[in-house]
Amino acid sequence: MTTAADLCAEVGLVIFPDCQLSAVYGLTDVFRIAGEMSASRAEGGKAHAIRVSHWQLSADGGEVVCSYDSHPGQPHRLTYLITPPSLIVPSRMQPMGNLTDWLASRHAAGTTLVSVCAGAFLVAETGLLDGRPATTHWAFAAELARRYPSIRVDSSRMVIDDGDIVTAGGILAWTDLGLTLVARHLGPTIMLDTARFLLIDPPGRMQQPYGGFVDRRDHGDAAILKAQLWMHGNGARDHAIPELAEIAGLGERTFQRRFQKATGMKATEYAQQIRIERAREALELTRKPVEQVAWDVGYGDPSAFRRIFQRITGLAPADYRRRFGLMQREAAGPAGGATP
Template sequence: MTEVRIGIVLYPGAQRSAAMGLEDLFHVADRMTPNAGGGGQRLHVRMIKADDGAEALQDLPGSSADQCQVLIVPPSLEAPISSEAASPIAHWLRARHAAGTVLASVCGGAFLLGETGLLAGRAATTHWAYADAFRARFPEVDLDPDRLVIDGGDILSAGGLMSWTDLGLKLIERFLGPVVMGKTAQMMLVDPPGREQRYYSGFSPRLSHGDAAVLKAQHVLQASEGKEARLATLAAEAGLEERTLLRRFQKATGLTTTEYAQRLRVAKAQELLQFGRLPVERVSWEVGYADPGAFRKVFHRIVGLTPREYRRRFHA
């Protein structure tokens, strides 16, 4: 059997529980291989200590770290790593990628991958709560925080703190096959890949964009939970012509006024579905949709689940 070497990079602030969880996940998968048929490959996992930045990494060239087929940057419970702290590790990761190593990140670990410059022009994801900060720091990246895992072949990224399970299963499927992946998910009692981050994320409107007129329109939308979305009303409150408001609103928030209102209504609907017992038709009415069919379509487009599916999954 050939050996697939996977390195987990312990950078400053890395979440040790996620790193050890990934290690355990790969060990479980490896034990499944002889009985499940894994294409003649085995997984070998090692922790790569990069907490001390360049000094730690200078000891790695020529070691098994440089021989890893995959390097994973785990999440962090702290704020995203700074550019200064990330620089030596990012340089090393870029060199490893150039030598053929697959790179992967989880949650805030995407900021370290972003510092390599390798994500420019590519799709990536991170925790939805970091979306604005990530876009501001790496505007050249095609960020999609609705996705839980984005597999770009040589670079993978996963969204939330616990999405290390999804990333790990993706890699298990790649190297050991779908049978081993399925058995590993079953043993670990975790869902196989296929979830989306938007199932779990809330709507976090951009409010620090600095456009005072747009902010006034946002306050009207927020106060009415998206029900007051008439362009004439919003433009009057903002003191702008309607076309000017539309242009500036989208530039400031990343959404049209209609999309913004829809997200506010859906966020309220999620709350009612999760904590209440109103039928879906009544929830539709409560959030401003007279047509339940239209409500279902908007809800599914934004959340990725139907209202009933969302209630079954998340009802308290």
């Protein structure tokens, strides 16, 4: 039987309405497997395990209770509390005042708060992320920054470890997070054994290459929407401010101010996003040379295209194709070699 001395950490997983239960149970499995890996390598020495507990509001919503414990019968000493992803967008998540108050009280008692994806919104509600760097799903980053402007949102990173608060990016970033905690408490060898057994990559990825263009069209400004649709219609090949302002029926200064307010970016930045999104698709689905892709999406200078593409995606076009290109994968044989 595992004793308190054998436990190197306790990870509490927070269950809330519409949270991603696969993340909750997946992390539970990661820590269990890591503990078994630790035991298999002990060879008569001391094996350690990570205790996992699940926490949620009681039926009446009045208190937070433990609904699962991998090592019952011992007092809880929560090292981490993880708020998992949500299956619904942040704007539809329910208020959880008692839960966020409990998170804040646990943090004050020394527990490290950890979030994955939209779980960052629960931690942000405590006020403990104010003035700190944090990440979330790239599609929710603008909403997190808008709702909590004092947070330094950086959605390019998969995991941001700020000591007593750790945030992780998109929905499946829980795998990176889980392995990071395994490495911290059971060592890198156990972490790599666990990753190999589960067929998942070790932590260290960036979220930026997975991101996409979050196109805001629900802002209610009909004049700006008209310009946006025109830009999409021609692939943003023509995006001169005077012409866009004329299409919107606005003066140039008014157009630029309202465009940034409505979309969250300048018209030139918006045009770049449209072009790069089309370039991504071409690199994923065709074998066209990078220079041809650049020309097709409106860049006469391939060097300029490469610089802008890498700035937005975090990868050079050729590297992006190697990672995400479907045509390239189809050209590989069963063992990863080229087909005849």
